Each structure stands twice: as structure tokens, then as C-alpha cells.
Amino acid sequence: xxIPNWWQFLLLGVASxxxxxxxxxxxxLERPRRWLLHLDxxxxxxxxxxxxxxxxxxxxLNCPYCFGFWxxxxxxxxxxxxxxxxxxxxxxxxxxxxxxxxxxxxxxDEEI
Numbered sequence: 722x723x724i725p726n727w728w729q730f731l732l733l734g735v736a737s738x739x740x741x742x743x744x745x746x747x748x749x750l751e752r753p754r755r756w757l758l759h760l761d762x763x764x765x766x767x768x769x770x771x772x773x774x775x776x777x778x779x780x781x782l783n784c785p786y787c788f789g790f791w792x793x794x795x796x797x798x799x800x801x802x803x804x805x806x807x808x809x810x811x812x813x814x815x816x817x818x819x820x821x822x823x824x825x826x827x828x829x830d831e832e833i
Contacts, residue, residue, distance in 0.1 A: 732811050733811055735815040739815065740814060741788060741789045744782070758774060758782075
């Protein structure tokens with residue numbers, strides 16, 4: 722078993738954060754999250770929640786300490802399996818973090 726050097730660690734860490742954000746928060750995966758949690762497509766905050774709503778899954782998916790940990794473990798396990806390809810695939814995730822950070826820093830008045 723290997724331990725990543727500082728650069729690999731940083732790249733995998735940033736890719737882990739972006740993957741967590743993509744799966745837990747970003748709008749692009751809202752529909753699969755709603756399906757997984759049993760929320761209707763047109764449900765809005767304040768509406769009554771279905772009886773079969775999966776509260777524990779919702780808590781897990783939105784928790785960076787819980788789900789974020791497992792996302793990071795998955796990236797690290799991938800790196801253990803294939804150092805080269807894990808870093809190649811992590812790079813676009815890390816680069817997208819730079820884009821998001823730049824957008825938030827350069828356009829702080831707009832909602833992003």
C-alpha cells in the first residue's frame with residue numbers, strides 16, 4: 722500500500738471534494754437524488770414530505786463527514802489500484818474546482 726505524495730494528495734483531495742459536491746449538491750444530479758430519496762419531481766421546500774422519504778439516506782448524502790469520507794476512500798482506493806489513471810481522471814475534477822473558485826471570487830455579487 723502506498724501513500725500519495727503532497728501533489729497527488731492535493732489533486733485527489735480536490736477531486737474528492739468536487740465529486741462530493743457533484744453527487745450531493747449540484748443541480749445536474751437533482752433528479753437521481755430525488756429518485757433515491759423518494760421525493761416527487763415537483764417537491765419544494767416547505768411541501769409535505771412523503772411517508773416513504775428516506776431521511777437517513779438524505780442525511781448521509783448531504784454530510785461531508787459521512788458521504789465525503791467514502792468519496793475520498795473511493796478516490797484513494799482507485800489511486801492504489803492505478804496511480805496514473807486515477808490522477809488522469811482526477812485532473813478534470815480538480816480543474817473544475819479552480820473554475821468554480823474563480824467564478825465565486827471574481828463574481829461574488831452574483832448567485833452561483
